[in-house]
Amino acid sequence: MRFQPPASHYIDGQYVEDTDGATIDVVYPATGERIAQLHAATPAIVEMALNSAKAAQAKWAAMTGTERGRILRRAADIMRERNHDLSVLETHDTGKPLQETLVADATSGADALEYFGGLAASLTGEHIPLGGGDFVYTIRQALGVCVGIGAWNYPTQIACWKGAPALACGNTMVFKPSETTPLSALQVAEILTEAGAPNGVYNVIQGYGAVGASLVTDPRVAKVSLTGSVPTGRRVYAAAAEGMKHVTMELGGKSPMIVFDDADIENAVSGAILGNFYSSGQVCSNGTRVFVHTAIKDAFLARLCERLETAKIGDPMDETVTFGPMVSENQMNIALGYVQKGKAEGARLVYGGARLDRDGYYMQPTVFADVTDDMSIAKEEIFGPVMSVLDFETEAEVMARANNTEFGLAAGVFTNDLTRAHRVVAGFEAGTCYINTYNLAPVEAPFGGSKMSGVGRENSKLAINHFSEMKTVYVSMNDVEAPY
Numbered sequence: 343m344r345f346q347p348p349a350s351h352y353i354d355g356q357y358v359e360d361t362d363g364a365t366i367d368v369v370y371p372a373t374g375e376r377i378a379q380l381h382a383a384t385p386a387i388v389e390m391a392l393n394s395a396k397a398a399q400a401k402w403a404a405m406t407g408t409e410r411g412r413i414l415r416r417a418a419d420i421m422r423e424r425n426h427d428l429s430v431l432e433t434h435d436t437g438k439p440l441q442e443t444l445v446a447d448a449t450s451g452a453d454a455l456e457y458f459g460g461l462a463a464s465l466t467g468e469h470i471p472l473g474g475g476d477f478v479y480t481i482r483q484a485l486g487v488c489v490g491i492g493a494w495n496y497p498t499q500i501a502c503w504k505g506a507p508a509l510a511c512g513n514t515m516v517f518k519p520s521e522t523t524p525l526s527a528l529q530v531a532e533i534l535t536e537a538g539a540p541n542g543v544y545n546v547i548q549g550y551g552a553v554g555a556s557l558v559t560d561p562r563v564a565k566v567s568l569t570g571s572v573p574t575g576r577r578v579y580a581a582a583a584e585g586m587k588h589v590t591m592e593l594g595g596k597s598p599m600i601v602f603d604d605a606d607i608e609n610a611v612s613g614a615i616l617g618n619f620y621s622s623g624q625v626c627s628n629g630t631r632v633f634v635h636t637a638i639k640d641a642f643l644a645r646l647c648e649r650l651e652t653a654k655i656g657d658p659m660d661e662t663v664t665f666g667p668m669v670s671e672n673q674m675n676i677a678l679g680y681v682q683k684g685k686a687e688g689a690r691l692v693y694g695g696a697r698l699d700r701d702g703y704y705m706q707p708t709v710f711a712d713v714t715d716d717m718s719i720a721k722e723e724i725f726g727p728v729m730s731v732l733d734f735e736t737e738a739e740v741m742a743r744a745n746n747t748e749f750g751l752a753a754g755v756f757t758n759d760l761t762r763a764h765r766v767v768a769g770f771e772a773g774t775c776y777i778n779t780y781n782l783a784p785v786e787a788p789f790g791g792s793k794m795s796g797v798g799r800e801n802s803k804l805a806i807n808h809f810s811e812m813k814t815v816y817v818s819m820n821d822v823e824a825p826y
Contacts, residue, residue: 343427345434345525350380350548351387352531354394355541360384366521366548371437371667372658372702380524382549385556391545392562395487395514398542403484403512407462414459414506417537421452421502421530428529430659432498435523437667437703438621439658450785451502451530454801457785458506465511465806467813475819480812484512485588486564488809489557491578492527493569494520494669495624501527503785504567505534505544507805513565516545516557522670524548558582565809568592569626571723572749572794579797590798590808592626592790594723595751598744599629599780600734600766603637605756606778610634611646613756613780614729619653619707620781622668623677623727627752627789629780631713631720633734633744643711643731647693650707655698667702668726674703677726684710684719689730715743723749737762745771751791754780773799 345368349357363381370377383391402410421428428448433440438447467480490504497519508515519527531546547553551574558566558581565588568578575593582589599617601610617629634642658666668674674697681695694706705727713720713730720730734740744753754776755766767775773791776782783789783801790799798808 343430345431346378347380347525347528350524351383351391352528352546353387353391353542354545355535358387358390360387363387363548364550366524368435368525369670370434371669374671374702377434378525380548382521383547383553387547388553388556391516391547392487392557392560394542395516395545396562398540399484399486399512399514402509402514402540402543405512407465407510410510410512411459411462413534413538414455414462414509417534417539418452418455418459420533420537421448421455424533425449425452428498428526431529432526433658435497435525436494437658437669439663439666441661441664442621444661447496447498450499450783453785454499454502454506458510458805461803461806462510465810477817477819479815479817481815482511482810483813484810486513487562488513488515488565488567489563490515490517491554491557491566491568491570492517492519493626494522495621495626497523497526498530500569501530501546503800505530507809508565508567509539509543511806511810513809514543514545516547518547518549518554518557521548521550554578555581558587559585561585563587565589567808575796588808590790590800591796592800593751593794593796594626594725595628595749595791595795596631596721596723596747597627597629597749597752597754597772598631598633598770599754600740600744600756601632601634601638601642602755602757602759602762603635604758605638606758607638607642607645609778610642610756611649613754613776613778614646615649617754617780618729619665619727622666623707624669624673624725625781627774627781627783629752629754630724630728630730631744632729632731633740634731636733636735639711639731639733643692643709646709650693650709653707655704655706665707667704669703671703673726674705677724677728678705680719680722680724680726680728681708684713684717684728684730687717687719689713689717689719694727715746721747737766741766741769745769748794749791750793751795752776752781
């Protein structure tokens with residue numbers, strides 16, 4: 343399979359290149375080899391993309407929701423038909439095992455296209471009767487040109503999570519993927535064109551932070567949707583606010599997972615594995631602070647280590663491999679740095695903690711016990727396969743500690759006491775919560791955070807509100823009275 347795309351950017355329904363842009367090397371994390379080379383967007387490319395999106399928007403919005411929805415649903419069908427090839431591309435772009443990408447990447451992107459394609463025809467306003475025969479009606483309108491800025495952990499999914507609701511509402515989009523994983527979004531754009539989306543409706547341009555900044559501040563842009571870190575989110579949010587742009591910010595977290603002494607330990611261990619080691623720990627909603635009741639801590643840790651011994655680490659193209667490399671050498675080194683901090687600050691390393699002696703950016707799944715709330719590994723987002731296990735005794739105590747963070751993306755609880763489970767999730771200061779499971783994100787349900795973890799929601803009907811606005815029309819059936 344050839345990974346070098348025809349050109350770096352996809353604008354107005356075709357591939358476009360400008361070799362004056364800075365080079366972007368695409369590296370396969372499993373080997374460290376370069377598999378493609380792209381160029382960052384120059385100002386001319388940015389201008390071309392925004393002009394294309396702006397020119398296409400009115401015609402796209404003028405189509406009926408049924409027509410737009412049909413195109414999105416057709417794109418979903420194409421994506422599913424090509425799931426294997428898209429998954430192979432995603433594995434080479436990110437390093438995630440093919441076992442994961444086959445079920446969690448292009449498939450979830452297709453789910454978003456299908457879901458919002460199905461909603462497109464239902465996007466209506468309402469009639470509001472008033473006294474004396476007067477009435478108000480509302481019209482749901484597109485915002486205009488939307489900018490999507492993606493992260494490197496789920497590039498196909500994020501391109502669709504942002505694009506599908508935007509397009510369903512009649513907006514057009516300029517999407518900038520992460521420079522670390524630039525390949526998959528180009529395929530999304532190609533598929534949308536093939537499905538019938540008019541040229542300019544969905545454009546993809548590559549680049550580093552400066553390209554994203556130029557998109558965010560452009561007056562033609564009405565909406566910015568970012569998936570990324572909290573520091574990046576602060577900068578993008580502030581820049582967008584200067585132009586009073588609509589924003590959705592899906593940022594990072596340091597999410598708590600609470601395991602009570604009556605929990606099913608096998609399920610709790612499964613949840614902790616999914617919430618810490620899936621995608622080699624590179625998931626924004628990960629429950630990396632695992633609070634385990636002291637009565638079951640030893641049993642939990644023993645079973646966790648037994649289960650981690652069965653993880654198969656290796657070539658991510660081998661469908662039996664369950665744990666792959668990290669996305670880049672830099673991200674691996676960040677995670678390994680936190681392992682050293684954990685040791686230095688007194689946490690007890692109970693599993694892993696080392697880089698693997700092989701090509702690529704592999705490190706072991708890592709577990710620390712006896713972690714305290716003031717340690718760096720318990721306070722800061724690592725975005726790697728490093729789990730912190732903390733002890734607790736009472737519900738009141740653990741809730742106060744779980745919420746004592748600037749983040750609020752996700753939280754989970756494992757217990758067989760359903761009354762306590764609902765009480766706990768009601769008390770979590772987080773936008774996305776789980777009871778006796780972790781890290782599921784169906785398109786039908788809202789996803790997003792509170793506090794520093796973000797603004798707005800992705801997925802579900804709520805996303806429609808973030809990609810459209812209401813126009814209010816007051817209709818008088820009576821004479822107009824004035825004081826003079």
